[in-house]
Amino acid sequence: MIYTNNLLQGARIHLAAIRQDDLATYNKWYTNTEFRRLLSARAVRLSTLESQAEWLKNIAKDEKTYYFGIRSRDDDHLLGNCHIEIESQPSRHGWVSIYIGEPDDWGKGYGTEAMGVLVRFGFMELNLHRISLNVFSYNERGMKSYEKVGFVHEGTTREALYRDGTYHDIHVMGILRHNWMAKHHPEVK
Amino acid sequence: MLYTHNLLKGENVHLAALSRDDLPTYQKWFANPELLRLLSNSVAMPHTQERHIKWLDENTNPKSDSEYPFSIRALDDNRIVGGCDIEVDSWASRHGWVGIFIGSPDDWGKGYGTDAMNILIRFGFMDLNLHRISLSVFSYNPRAIKSYEKIGFTYEGKRREALYRDGTYHDMHIMGILQRDWMAKHHPKG
Amino acid sequence: MIYTNNLLKGEKVHLAALNKDDLPTYHKWFSNTEFLRLLNPDVAMPKTTESELEWYEEASKSKDEYVFGIRALDDNRLLGNCSIFSISESSRNGEVGIYIGEPSEWGKGFGSDAMNVLVRFAFMDLNLHRLELHVFSYNARAISSYEKVGFVGEAVLHEALYRDGIYHDIHIMGILRRDWMAKHHPEVKLS
Numbered sequence: 001m002i003y004t005n006n007l008l009q010g011a012r013i014h015l016a017a018i019r020q021d022d023l024a025t026y027n028k029w030y031t032n033t034e035f036r037r038l039l040s041a042r043a044v045r046l047s048t049l050e051s052q053a054e055w056l057k058n059i060a061k062d063e064k065t066y067y068f069g070i071r072s073r074d075d076d077h078l079l080g081n082c083h084i085e086i087e088s089q090p091s092r093h094g095w096v097s098i099y100i101g102e103p104d105d106w107g108k109g110y111g112t113e114a115m116g117v118l119v120r121f122g123f124m125e126l127n128l129h130r131i132s133l134n135v136f137s138y139n140e141r142g143m144k145s146y147e148k149v150g151f152v153h154e155g156t157t158r159e160a161l162y163r164d165g166t167y168h169d170i171h172v173m174g175i176l177r178h179n180w181m182a183k184h185h186p187e188v189k
Numbered sequence: 190m191l192y193t194h195n196l197l198k199g200e201n202v203h204l205a206a207l208s209r210d211d212l213p214t215y216q217k218w219f220a221n222p223e224l225l226r227l228l229s230n231s232v233a234m235p236h237t238q239e240r241h242i243k244w245l246d247e248n249t250n251p252k253s254d255s256e257y258p259f260s261i262r263a264l265d266d267n268r269i270v271g272g273c274d275i276e277v278d279s280w281a282s283r284h285g286w287v288g289i290f291i292g293s294p295d296d297w298g299k300g301y302g303t304d305a306m307n308i309l310i311r312f313g314f315m316d317l318n319l320h321r322i323s324l325s326v327f328s329y330n331p332r333a334i335k336s337y338e339k340i341g342f343t344y345e346g347k348r349r350e351a352l353y354r355d356g357t358y359h360d361m362h363i364m365g366i367l368q369r370d371w372m373a374k375h376h377p378k379g
Numbered sequence: 380m381i382y383t384n385n386l387l388k389g390e391k392v393h394l395a396a397l398n399k400d401d402l403p404t405y406h407k408w409f410s411n412t413e414f415l416r417l418l419n420p421d422v423a424m425p426k427t428t429e430s431e432l433e434w435y436e437e438a439s440k441s442k443d444e445y446v447f448g449i450r451a452l453d454d455n456r457l458l459g460n461c462s463i464f465s466i467s468e469s470s471r472n473g474e475v476g477i478y479i480g481e482p483s484e485w486g487k488g489f490g491s492d493a494m495n496v497l498v499r500f501a502f503m504d505l506n507l508h509r510l511e512l513h514v515f516s517y518n519a520r521a522i523s524s525y526e527k528v529g530f531v532g533e534a535v536l537h538e539a540l541y542r543d544g545i546y547h548d549i550h551i552m553g554i555l556r557r558d559w560m561a562k563h564h565p566e567v568k569l570s
Contacts, residue, residue, distance in 0.1 A: 043469035063253075088420045089254060089280045090318040091541040127281045129546060130538050155534020157553055159509055162470040167508065172534040172551065196412035196423055205410065206425040249427040257424060316423050318541040376544055 003124060008068070010113040013079060015068035015121070018059070022069060022078050023052040029101035038139050039099050041161050041170070066126070070100070070114040079110050082118050084126065092129035094122055112145040119149055120184070123177045130176050136161055137169040150183065151175045196316065197259075199304040202270060204259035204312070207249045211260065211269050215241050218292035227330055228290050230352050230361070248274075255280070257317070261291070261305040270296050273309050275317065283320035283368075285313055303336045310340060311375075314368045321367050327352060328360040341374060342366045382503055387447070389492040392458060394447035394500070397439050401448060401457050405431055408480035417518050418478055420540050420549070438462075445505070449479070449493040458489050461497050463505065471508035473501055491524045498528060499563070502556045509555050515540055516548040529562065530554045 008015040029035050030047040037044065059067045065085040069078055082098035096118055100111045122128045133151065135142045143153075151173040159167035181188055197204040216238060218224055225233040236244075248258040255277040261270050273289035287309055291302050313319045324342065326333050338344075342364040350358035387394040408414055409426035416423050426434075438446045446462040461477035475497060479490050501507045512530065514521050522532075530552040538546035560567055 041467060041470060086280075088540070089277070090316060090422055091420060091539060091546070092283075092318065093420075093536075093539050125281060127283060129541070130536070132536055132539070154537060155532075155551060157509075157511060157533050157551060158531075159555060160470060160472050160511070160553070162508070167470070172536065174537055174539075176538055196416070197425065204425075206427040208428065249429040250433065254422075257422065259425075312423075315543045372544060 003120070007121065007125060008117060009073070010117045012073055013070050013110055013114050013117070014073055015082070015114065015117055016071050018056060018067055018069045018081070020056065023049060023056065025078050025101065026055075026081070027052050029099075032103070034103065035099070035101065037163060038136070038142065039097075041134075041136075066121070068118070070098075070110065072110075079105055080114065082114055084118060084122050084128075084131070086126070086128075087132075092127060093132065094126065094128045094130075095132050095134075096122070097133065107141065111142075112148050115145065115149045119175060119180065123180055128177065130174060132172065132174045135171050135173060137171060138163075143171065143173070146173050149175070150180055152179075196312065197308055198264070199308045201264055201299075201304045202261050202301050202308070203264055204273070204305065204308050205262050207245060207258055207260050207272075209245050209249060212238075212241055212245060214269055214292065215245075221294070223294065224290065224292065226354060227327070227333070228288075230327075257312070259309070261289075261301065263301070270301050271305065273305055275309060275313050275319075275322070277317070277319070278323075283318060285317065285319045285322050287313070287322055287324050298332070302333070303339055306336065306340050310366065310371065314371050319368060321365060323363065323365045326362050326364060328362060329354070334362065334364075337364050340366070341371055382499070386500060386504060387496060388452070389496040391452055391487075391492045392449050392489050392496070393452055394461065394493065394496055395450050397435060397446060397448055398457075399435060402428070402431055402435060404457050404480065405435075405460075408478075411482070413482065414478070414480065416542065417515070417521070419476075420515075445500070447497070449477075449489065451489070458484050459493065461493055463497065463501055463507075463510070466505075466507070471506065473505070473507045473510050475501070475510050475512050477512075486520065490521070491527050494524065494528045498554060498559060502559055507556065509553060511551060511553045514550050514552060516550060517542075522550065522552075525552050528554070529559055 027047055027049050033044050059065065065083050067083040070080040070082055071077065072079055080100035082096065084094045084096050087093045087095055098111055098115050098118065100106055119131055122131050133146060135146065152175065153171055154174045155172045156169045157172065158169055160170040161168045219236040222233040251258065256274065258274040260272050262268065263270055271291040273287065275285045275287050277285045289302055289306055289309065291297055310322060313322050324337065326337065343366065345363045345365050347360040347362045349360055351361040352359045406428055409431065412423045438444065443466060444462055444464040447460065448457055449459040449461055450457055458481065459479035463473045463475050465474040477490060477494055477497065479485055498510060501510055512525060514525065531554065532550055533553045534551040536549040539549040540547045
């Protein structure tokens with residue numbers, strides 16, 4: 001079977017190109033420190049509309065990474081963002097990252113659904129063999145969501161992240177194509 | 190098993206990085222219209238020095254992860270005998286195109302090309318993890334076609350009369366080789 | 380105690396600044412596919428002299444990477460290279476990379492010795508909290524050398540590396556400053 005018009009579509013969300021007129025929304029999210037500390041290991045540096053515009057310009061030139069906005073299918077509003085960065089083409093290995101920007105939209109399963117579509121894109125379109133991700137030890141909701149998609153916990157880099165006086169662990173999770181295929185497309189050899 | 194020190198080594202030749210020191214040799218080779226007409230469908234104009242320098246600049250420092258250019262050097266005395274490359278057409282489809290030449294007519298027919306192509310294909314399948322490798326060859330180059338068949342390429346069709354040379358139109362043949370066929374032959378246990 | 384003149388000195392090697400005169404030696408190493416395939420997950424392309432010059436110019440200018448040549452203490456010959464990079468300022472994490480370039484120098488303990496010096500530099504001079512490295516499952520010699528230095532296996536990226544028809548694992552190993560300190564400087568109390 002071939003995914004055609006539904007390759008980037010889930011039940012309630014779809015993945016779309018990032019738009020210039022989304023930048024204000026991104027900027028709002030990126031000034032929320034709770035959000036930033038779930039997303040990135042870097043120290044929080046507040047963004048500006050200008051730095052967002054620069055980001056959009058840079059990702060347009062990035063040939064190794066596939067960026068998507070996550071949008072609601074009913075009214076097309078922006079829910080978040082996700083990407084796959086190819087680490088090695090010969091090894092067909094990519095790293096994913098995902099977030100739902102608005103705290104009101106957390107816990108509704110949008111992220112899990114979008115990750116399902118992103119992983120399918122990685123295996124069915126990019127022809128990856130393996131997809132990896134990092135998740136912080138205090139992001140239990142994230143970890144549970146990734147497990148639902150099929151990611152397996154493969155190890156823990158100890159105390160790799162400093163936050164608020166203590167060091168936290170970063171978990172490494174991975175999913176292999178043959179496991180994903182066996183579950184979603186057992187008919188394909 | 191892993192190919193380690195011998196990944197780029199064959200029986201008579203090895204593949205090496207390009208070097209600007211080879212510029213005079215390239216210039217000599219690409220002044221020969223016979224070579225030009227076997228290598229490419231461009232008009233057989235001897236290449237200028239500027240063109241060679243530009244080509245070497247680009248190929249000694251490829252900016253994309255889709256281009257893998259090599260020089261072919263003899264194992265006995267390390268002299269340069271030609272060049273070859275893989276250009277990845279689509280990483281998602283894991284498909285690449287190869288090109289190869291032996292520069293001096295004195296070195297033709299000695300098996301250098303076949304040996305180098307064997308290494309190049311092995312590199313494409315064992316290191317780049319390609320699924321398929323394609324090449325294009327002109328109908329009037331039977332020596333090359335035979336060499337490619339020896340390596341395991343299969344004739345897959347032709348672009349009819351795609352090339353004009355000396356009053357007639359010639360066909361461009363397309364040949365291809367798949368990773369699983371190559372593996373079955375060279376690494377039946379893998 | 381303070382490391383002064385011996386901060387970058389081990390028992391067999393010392394870490395030194397990069398030197399442009401060494402580029403031909405690097406060029407020889409980076410034409411060896413066995414070496415390239417132990418070094419990193421990149422395609423095993425022999426490096427051109429131009430790309431090595433570019434690497435040298437960038438590495439010698441870099442402000443956020445610490446790149447060293449590894450040289451023998453006895454005759455000062457170049458043995459390899461090592462570096463600390465991807466430093467995360469707020470979490471005081473860094474990644475290390477190391478190699479001995481010449482196959483005839485492998486297995487003599489130069490790498491372990493250099494890694495000991497590099498780790499000491501990271502913890503005693505850069506004040507890092509944690510170091511991490513990546514190593515391929517088929518590089519057993521390196522794994523046992525890193526274990527000797529005190530690195531611990533923390534994660535396995537299954538089938539993350541394609542080589543010669545099969546997928547291999549990539550291991551992530553890490554070392555924490557307090558474990559290293561407890562072993563090497565039990566007299567120092569970390570805050």
